[in-house]
Amino acid sequence: MVHDDLLAQAELLATIDRRRPKQVNLRRAISSAYYGLFHYLVDQSCRMQMGAHRAQAAYRHAIARGFTHATMKQACASFGGGTLKASVSQGLPRNASGRYSVPIPVREIAGTFAELQQKRHAADYDWSERFGRSDVLTLIQQAKQDIAQFDSFRQSNDRKFFLACLWAWKELANR
Amino acid sequence: MLTDEQRTREALDLRKLKLPASLPVVRIEAEDYTDWTGDDALRIQVVLDESVDVYHVNGKDVGDLKRAIHDSLIARGITLFPYIWLVKQSELDEADDDEE
Numbered sequence: 001m002v003h004d005d006l007l008a009q010a011e012l013l014a015t016i017d018r019r020r021p022k023q024v025n026l027r028r029a030i031s032s033a034y035y036g037l038f039h040y041l042v043d044q045s046c047r048m049q050m051g052a053h054r055a056q057a058a059y060r061h062a063i064a065r066g067f068t069h070a071t072m073k074q075a076c077a078s079f080g081g082g083t084l085k086a087s088v089s090q091g092l093p094r095n096a097s098g099r100y101s102v103p104i105p106v107r108e109i110a111g112t113f114a115e116l117q118q119k120r121h122a123a124d125y126d127w128s129e130r131f132g133r134s135d136v137l138t139l140i141q142q143a144k145q146d147i148a149q150f151d152s153f154r155q156s157n158d159r160k161f162f163l164a165c166l167w168a169w170k171e172l173a174n175r
Numbered sequence: 176m177l178t179d180e181q182r183t184r185e186a187l188d189l190r191k192l193k194l195p196a197s198l199p200v201v202r203i204e205a206e207d208y209t210d211w212t213g214d215d216a217l218r219i220q221v222v223l224d225e226s227v228d229v230y231h232v233n234g235k236d237v238g239d240l241k242r243a244i245h246d247s248l249i250a251r252g253i254t255l256f257p258y259i260w261l262v263k264q265s266e267l268d269e270a271d272d273d274e275e
Binding site: 015020070073074077080081082107108111112114115117118119121122125130132133134135137138139141142143144145146 | 210211212214216223227229230232233234235237238241242245246249254256258259260261262263266267269270
């Protein structure tokens with residue numbers, strides 16, 4: 001899977017310098033980790049909409065081109081906060097305190113995605129930001145854990161709702 | 176009535192946060208931040224103890240640490256998204272050396 005390769009590449013880049021890591025390697029590691037998570041989520045969303053059969057791959061790839069980074073970030077920053085604003089969560093199941101509660105596997109992967117996207121942007125465009133190996137390696141491990149946790153959460157309606165929100169967020173959030 | 180800055184400081188008080196034992200934290204700092212889409216946010220810097228082996232961290236513990244910080248902010252009414260950086264003091268010192 002491409003996301004596994006990208007996360008492995010990120011780990012390699014973050015550890016390639018034995019002593020003090022070069023900023024360019026840490027910056028490329030952040031970028032690889034971000035795109036690992038980006039392609040994973042887009043692929044999961046496309047599989048949910050189109051189906052996971054090999055014969056449906058061309059359709060999945062066509063749909064995948066419609067995802068935008070900014071919309072995905074807005075959705076993920078919201079899901080990452082654990083609750084959604086009323087206009088989005090209207091009609092969804094409520095918890096004891098009367099709110100829609102984002103399940104932990106969704107909340108965690110969403111929060112990590114928003115964080116990685118911001119850091120990817122800083123890594124590529126902001127030279128006033130300095131990256132440390134600690135941050136890069138912990139973020140890669142966090143992304144791997146989030147994917148494993150999200151994978152084991154397959155049958156959940158909350159998972160499907162989140163994956164749909166990755167492309168439908170702008171319209172949902174502005175109602 | 177507490178200001179946002181006071182509530183943020185309270186939310187990040189190490190004596191009150193329940194953080195994973197495998198990631199000992201020396202201090203936490205916060206500053207106002209704007210993300211690349213122009214949304215207001217927080218930039219949180221978590222300084223880890225030098226003893227943390229970052230080559231063998233548990234991803235779940237990293238997530239637990241960040242969620243504890245996020246939940247503590249939300250509990251005090253701070254709804255800005257916190258972008259959290261984990262760093263060691265030795266890495267901050269290296270950055271100072273680079274600039275000299």
